[in-house]
Amino acid sequence: MTWNAFHSRGEILRAVTVAADARRDGSLPLDVDGVRHxxxxxxxxxxxxxxxxxxxxxxxxxxxxxxQPLDLEAAVVRAWQQTAEDLPGIRAIIDQHRAHPLDDAMAEAMGTATAKEHTLLAVMAGRAGTLDTGAAAVGAAIEGRARATRRPGRSPRHLGNPRLLDRIRAVLAA
Structure with a gap:
């Protein structure tokens, strides 16, 4: 891939992300200029x-x-929620195509990606190792907790109540 092609792909992917965030309907924004190319x-x-x-x-x-290194699982849940807040359109597309893949190849790809994401969540939360056969199930439960406790538009970074560590840093910086 040439530099120009790489740069173009990145710009188109950013445009796709903007369109997905605006729509939030879970459909792939195939109508964005350049996507098909x-x-x-x-x-x-x-x-x-x-x-x-x-x-x-x-x-x-x-x-x-x-x-927040003391409560690993809570940190992972917050990170998932904040990422969903940052990329709501992409999260909707992933959820839609996880539940309703277009074909067998997409079903297989989404199954693999989901298992890897769940394993990441479990490992980073300190609840499983990378080679644990049950890691994906543990990660799925962590994702479930993140979804159940998520309040769109009100993730911790959007609240006007900074964490204690952030307040201490602000005082020390002053």
Whole structure:
């Protein structure tokens, strides 16, 4: 892939993300200019969106664990919720295509991606190891907790009540 193609793909993916966030209906924004030129099919676009979700989630988990290392599971739940808040359109697309894949190839890809995400959640929460056969089930329960306790538009970073560690940092910085 040339630099121009890579750059173009990134810009189109950003446009797709903006469209998905505006729609939040779970449908792939195939009507965005350039999508059909850059992505071979729905599965390739979905894979790129899944990668964007996973990358953002992993980064959020790392940041949460740095600021709140004592309650690993709560940090992972908050990270999942914040990522869902940051990428609501992508989360809706993933959920839609996880529940209703377009074909067998998409069903298999979504099953693999979901298992990997759930394993990440379980491992980062300190509840399983990467080779544990039950890690995906543990991670699914953690995702369930994140969904059940999520209040859209009111994730912890949107509340006007900073955490104790953030207040201490602000005082020390002053």
């Amino acid at each position: 850059v992505f071979a099919d729905e599965l390739e676009l979905l894979g790129a969106l899944q990668l964007r979700w996973h990358t953002r989630l992993a980064g959020r988990i790392e940041r949460e664990l740095m600021s």
